[in-house]
Amino acid sequence: MEIKGTQIQATMFNAAAKKFYDRFEMGKVYYISRGSLKLANKQFKTVQNDYEMTLNENSEVEEAGDEEIFTPEIKFNFVPIDELGTYVNQKELIDVIGVVQSVSPTMSIRRRNANEMIPKRDITLADDSKKTFVVSLWNDLAAGKGQELLDMADNHPVIAIKS
Template sequence: MCRNKRIKRTMDSSPNAEDQSMKRSARWLERASNYQVECNGKMTAERQRKGEYSFIKDLKLYQESFSIKVLILKVSLEQFSSSKGSGQVQKIIVIDEEGTKIQATLFNATIATFEEYIHLNNTIIIKNGKVRPINRKYASVNPIFGLAFGQNTKITVSENEINIGTLLFSFKRFEEVTKTNNENIFFDVLGFITSVRPLYF
């Protein structure tokens, strides 16, 4: 089983401390990313051998038959009104054992159907649904797709909980983040504070 690995860092008080600190930051980020790849690879191989369920990254657009094990990170309930009607929409953000997130959406009667399972920090098994492309007008934790629950969806609470403390982040470099065209994507970044200046209004 992979566990979080602590990587030692030291401070530098030399005249070139800022440059050296930035170089160490890049090296540390590379080592952390390499460890993540190694750890995720081990977890993936183990789960795939067991054939219990798929990972979020393995889902395909418009797929309706699947089984994923996820931890519920966030639950929100809102009212909506449009030309097609009005009602309630529930959005949940979940994460799998590889650390990949996805947003699932439930409407009206479907909310009541799964009410007993959809609770913060629950580890659940989701079987079947609809994998849909995201609407880029709205924020999403996944840049490609989201989930919609339907009549064929089944949810059960897993006895083997996902421990969020063992999940690793998927870091992106600042230069990669600034080049993205989607302003509504959430991501993880890691950096050093190199200078602090007062703000004047």
Template sequence: MMVGMCNRGIRAVSSPGQGRTLQNQLSAQSHPAAASTASPHNQPGAASSSTRVPAGRGDSGKKTPIVVPIACLIPYQTKWTIRARVTKKNNISPWSNPKGEGKLFNFEIVDESGEISVTAFNKEVDKFFPLLETGKVYYISEGKVKETNKKYITSKNNYEIILRNVTSIVPCEDDQNLPMVECDFRPIAQLEHMEKDDIIDVIGVCRSVDDLSRFTARTGREAYKRDIDLMDTSGKAVAVTLWGEQAEMFDGSVQPIVAVKRARLSDFGGQSVSAIFSSAVMVNPDIPEAHWLRRWYDQEGHALDCQSLTELRPAGGGANTCWKTLSDIKTEQLGQGDKLCSHSVALW
């Protein structure tokens, strides 16, 4: 088995007689001029060992490709293979622009070195969407690596992969040493010191769940939302808003551990958190942080009188809001005199 390091001039650790760097190996497989001008990857220190795909030689007698870490992928190189776990798979959605229209779906993958977003368009949607399952591991080869558009992709990686007609995706039975998901969880107590619209990862015990509420979206279609209350060992709690199918399917009856990756921080009602299109909502995920939080809550956390960063929000207001019905305002002749007064009215 050949073992190598990422393409930052680090020498490959190899068997006797094999002293090439992984950078040379990759450059030999891609356009030499493009590779020489490509900038280093955006994840310093994320180098990881590379291995051969355990498939032996193909019918043509050619050697199987070297598996490289996600952190080593850079634009202009297409002759590569990565081994990664699917952590999130979005539904198929339409796209359109002045050049045409079609369909797409994207998914996110992770290996020991980092994560990256992958997008398929049109024919590649039909080819790969039925194959991929969240949580499964795959060998992915020969996609197009490009700089990501942060307007649509909130991944920490500055690059994304676009599947091509020559792309190959093959299931991998060996999922050892691959993380289930890569998260950078922030203690809930830290959220009050962060900025509005910051993208965060948060995990906590679901203490309570609001009823499912229905509303009309800007598109005119009927949609659903649900607020849940998460607490952690920092002694603080925060309201998290789930949308659509995530809100409809959520079951908080047994106080599960809930992790939300790439949620948006809001200042609505104090501090609150909202899932967005690119968020991954995981219930009782099989990760060390969730197991540890479960033990803590069962042993002592359930008795903790924690403080919420989110105010009570009846129909969108705070706990100290003075609520009046329209009939109350008319009966009490509020606003008829010289003294200015203001009240909050909830409409259904």
């Protein structure tokens, strides 16, 4: 069997969400068992797959070891910046790619519901359509990856954003 790689979305509620909240980390590979598969709800789907997984409190998630494992490549379906207008106020998630034009310093924004301050940073991107748009990074992304982008902004790196 040839594995070509794809993405699948996993949904967790209540006890399962609490159980697995700290377990998953970006860039790691996991073995998942005792979940269920069903047709994806198109209203809430975040990846291009007709199916989705649902994990419950009896599901098991184990990080794959250092043995050789298959890690599929990330698949993108980029939308040009000059076509983003058709996606405004829509539920469909999109992928974008662009050259960093500028990175703002970190700002602190007060959340209305919890009255707490959270960090925010704006990144301005451009593509070959000669249009720009602003992406806001929040919380840890604003402080971590946002600072990395600020440090290299003068080199105008290219970044891709999934979903």
